[in-house]
């Protein structure tokens with residue numbers, strides 16, 4: 313059986329991804345930072361809850377140790393947990409403290425979780441990592457005034473996702489036996505955007521589920537949405 317660990321899976325796209333992968337036969341380890349919300353979500357779906365706050369090194373290491381003891385290995389890691397950070401109307405409002413919080417969760421959270429779970433993935437015959445990023449991290453889209461990525465009021469969300477994209481490429485190069493890819497859910501109706509997204513969570517999870525179920529012959533180092541390849 314395929315064992316899949318998902319961060320930030322107590323709600324939104326992570327929760328829906330867990331639901332879909334369980335339906336496909338995966339043993340899902342539902343990562344969440346809040347034990348009550350995590351236990352509730354896991355019980356609803358038939359997953360095992362694992363406490364993980366991706367912004368804490370100690371918490372991430374404890375989660376990896378727990379999975380090592382209970383499961384021994386994983387096949388798929390989905391780095392999904394993310395926060396939007398503050399909305400601003402002017403770049404004059406932004407501070408390093410704002411940036412630190414967003415980068416701590418989105419970028420460093422992805423990095424530290426990947427690092428902690430790599431030894432568990434190494435034991436898999438077909439190891440896969442899906443980093444949940446966003447078209448908001450696309451330089452090509454961001455410089456095009458006709459796109460929603462241009463002049464977006466989330467000054468640190470976009471750099472954090474761009475950094476995840478580059479990090480993914482570095483890991484994909486370093487681990488050629490793995491499939492390590494980036495999923496862009498697209499504008500999805502969840503808490504992160506105050507339910508302004510036009511897509512359902514099922515649609516938002518499509519690219520993630522696709523990349524989580526690739527075979528060893530599948531692509532690595534790609535940036536994919538449900539509509540196809542996203543420009544860098």
Ligand SMILES: NC(=O)c1ccc[n+]([C@@H]2O[C@H](COP(=O)([O-])OP(=O)(O)OC[C@H]3O[C@@H](n4cnc5c(N)ncnc54)[C@H](OP(=O)(O)O)[C@@H]3O)[C@@H](O)[C@H]2O)c1
Pocket residue numbers: 319320321322323324325326344345346349364365366367391392393394395417421444445446447496497498499500501502503504505509516
């Ligand atoms: N929705 C969209 O339109 C959209 C588009 C592109 C990309 N994305 C990406 O999709 C991913 C999922 O977002 P979503 O739309 O499903 O938003 P969401 O409903 O707000 O879910 C975010 C999840 O991340 C968790 N989380 C936040 N900080 C965490 C931390 N430090 N440690 C562990 N978990 C943490 C949240 O847990 P709590 O419940 O404890 O807060 C929640 O489970 C994010 O990476 C987001 O950037 C979303």
